[in-house]
Amino acid sequence: MKLDSVTVRYGEKLVLDRFSLDVGLGITCLKGPSGCGKTTLLRVMSGLIIPDSGTVTGRPGRISFMFQEDRLFPWLTVLENVKLVCGDAQKSMDLLKAVELEKEAGSLPSSLSGGMKRRVAMARALAFDCGMLLLDEPFKGMDPDLTRRLIPLITSLDVPVIAATHSEEELALLGGRVIAMEPAQHVMKPAAHQIWADPFASTDTAG
Amino acid sequence: MGAAPLLFWTAVWALAARAVGQELLIPAPSSVLEHLAAIVRDESFFAVIGTSFLRIICGFATGCLTGVVLAALCSLSKVLKAVFSPAVDMISSVPVTSFIILVMLWLRYSLVPVFISALLVMPVIFGNVMTGISQTDPLLIETAKIYRIGPWKALTELYIPSVLPYFYSGAVTGIGLAWKSGIAAEVLALPKNAIGSDMYYSKLYLETADLFAWTIIVAVFSLALSRLLSFFVKKTAPKAQKAADPKEDCHEA
Structure with a gap:
């Protein structure tokens, strides 16, 4: 799946600003503070939100989504x-x-x-x-031991997995690449989302 | 009603009857009780009660069915909603006697109570089912969409369980309405074997004690039916009731 310069606004509020990302097999983790647009990005990927501008291509026909609720x-x-x-x-x-x-x-x-x-x-x-699994805070409310036991269920899948979390431990356990996100409205530069290397996984850039 | 309030109001009634002193205006409780026993012992009693009951239940069932179908259609189509919603509102606001007199021109007298019961029940069920459909959790609707749950499964596993508590709430209100309006229709249409017809003749022959006795029978039956339906609802739909209790915005007649 490829997101190209995707912008999403909720009324006046800019949530995703010209966001670009390539998603392939394996695990992609989205990290960032609450309100930075992780859930919105997952909803765009799932097709539940149509972006105000930009394109999403290569979306699989069937996408599984573990919602935040x-x-x-x-x-x-x-x-x-x-x-x-x-x-x-x-x-x-x-x-x-x-x-x-x-x-x-x-x-x-x-x-x-x-x-x-x-x-x-x-x-x-x-x-x-499904052809892709989206997970929004999948381990919320679970203790660390249980999280560790459940992680292999996710990591053993042979479809692209995109997981949003703000737990460093979960990021480390899930592995894969990490996309760090910041609230779009605070970013003044044209490059909307500053992406940096994750201490636990391969470096990636997007935005 | 508990035993103490019942005794209190019977005492008030007895005092009022004594104060007025005219059996024609307010018969004494003891006299009404005698007449009640005579009515129940009469060989036609069960035929009268049974026929009235059957008519009203037929009307109630027709009203429920029409209300549900109409609400489902109006939820699917804005055009249908725009057409039918004002019509249903109008039915709710027109006095029932106007309908009874009008329907007496169209139908056999024995069918008038059926039609009138249905007509009174339909808007209540319609309103409640519409509310139930609109209150179906949008997050679950979205979930059903993501997981490709087909229309039939969405109906049986999502919409019906969501709407059921609202439907039941309307049905419990509706059964009382059906009973009262059905009897009112019988009083005007005077079909054979009907509680309403017997009430009318009691009034015609100035048998006020009979009129009181029939009124007690009607009240007891109406209450018993509502309670029976509530009991049935609690027994058959515990999961749905537990999951989604009707909100306060349910349409109450």
């Missing part, structure tokens, strides 16, 4: 929530085992803790047969 269907059980996107009960159960939630398969989301809901959302995102 859990967005579980409250009237469906944990297993039903996962099965909803793939139609395969066995695959859903296997993924619930992978996120250590097989005992909660028959529970409603309302009975789960925040971290558990996050894992259901992760299992659902992984269950969807």
Whole structure:
């Protein structure tokens, strides 16, 4: 997927300013403070937001998106929530085992803790047969040990993965390249996003 | 109503009857009780109650079905919404007696209570289902879009569970309305085997105690139906109820 000079505004507020990026196989991490446009960038990639200007090319037909909110269907059980996107009960159960939630398969989301809901959302995102996986703060509310155990589920995928996070530890564990973002409205230079090398991964430039 | 308030209001009624002293205007509770027993013992009682019940339930079901279908169509099309919403508002604001008299010109008298019940229930269900559809969580709609959930699954797994609590809330209100308006239609249309017809004849023959007795029967049935429906809703839809309780902006008649 290639983003070329993408600009997004919410009313007067400039969120992405002429942002360019190439995404290929492997993991690409987006890091930066809250409000710097990570979620907006993921939404542009998913096709949920059409940029005010610029182009997005090479978008796969099916994109899985683990949103910042859990967005579980409250009237469906944990297993039903996962099965909803793939139609395969066995695959859903296997993924619930992978996120250590097989005992909660028959529970409603309302009975789960925040971290558990996050894992259901992760299992659902992984269950969807897709050409690209977008993850918005995927490990929010999970303890570091659990995060470490779940990381291989993401790193072993053979589709491009774009993950937004502001945790340095998660960035280190996920590996891959890191795109550092800053709030667009504070950037006065034509190059909208200053990109710098990540201490844990290969250097990359964008913007 | 608990036992204490019931006793209190029966005492007020008994005192009022004694103060007025005319059975024709306010019959005493004991007299109404006697008439009530006589009505219940009458061999036609169950035919009368059963037929009225059947008519009203048919009207209620028709009103629910029409309300749901119309709300679904109006949610899909702005044009249909622009056409039907004012019509439904108008139905809600026209006095029920105007409709009863008008419908008596069009339909067999036995069908008038069915039509009137349906007509009164439809706007309540329409309003509630429209609210339910508009209150469907936009984040879940977006999620369904991302995960390519097809229209049928979106309907059964997203929209229906979202709307169900609003529908049930409307149905509980609607069953009381259907009962009251159906009886009112029977009073004017006078079909055979009808509570409303018997009420009318009680009034005609100045049998005020009978009129009171029938009113008690109607009130008890209306209350029992609403309670029964509420009970049924709690039993059949615990998940949907737990997940999305109706908001305060539900249309209440």
